Amino acid sequence: MEVGKTRTRWPVPTYSQGVPGASGRVLVVDDNKVIRQLIRVNLELEGFEVVTAADGAECLEVVHQVRPDVVTLDVVMPRLDGIRTAARLRADARTRDLPLAIISACTQYEVDAGVDAGVDAFLSKPFEPAELVSVVRRLAAKGEQQGSGSAPRAERAG
Secondary structure, three states: OEEOOOOOOOOOOOHHHHOOOOOEEEEEEOOOHHHHHHHHHHHHHOOEEEEEEOOHHHHHHHHHHHOOOEEEEOOOOOOOOHHHHHHHHHHOOOOOOOOEEEEEOOOHHHHHHHHHHOOOEEEEOOOOHHHHHHHHHHHHHHHHHHHHOOOOOOEEEO
8 A cells, every 4th residue: 555745544534634725635545556556646636645556456455444535446456346346335334425536537437337337527537637626625515514414526627
């Protein structure tokens, strides 16, 4: 597991709950190391704490330790793809309401399957860094408001 510049001891409350004014903690899941680093750098520059996983299976292993505010998922990954990872996160009571974004080619199949699995947002690769930050910020804000009883709707960026 790669951890950003901020050193964190697990388990701890999510970053946004523990540090006033912080943007939140994001778990970035992608099998491409360059893409993971690109997403990490762009989010860290905006004040997010970022933890990464190389595939869906690793995501499921660390999600309860990391306790992220948002999870970004690639679709095509070894061991466990992003759609099945999203479905498993939705099936777990502890992560059922965790905001999820697919960052992938976003074919119509991926969007349809993602919506069925409960994904909240989609961002097409290649993406603009500002779009990435905007989507993650919106999802982090939705996650904070989840107690209001309103169900999140899937959105597509890019």
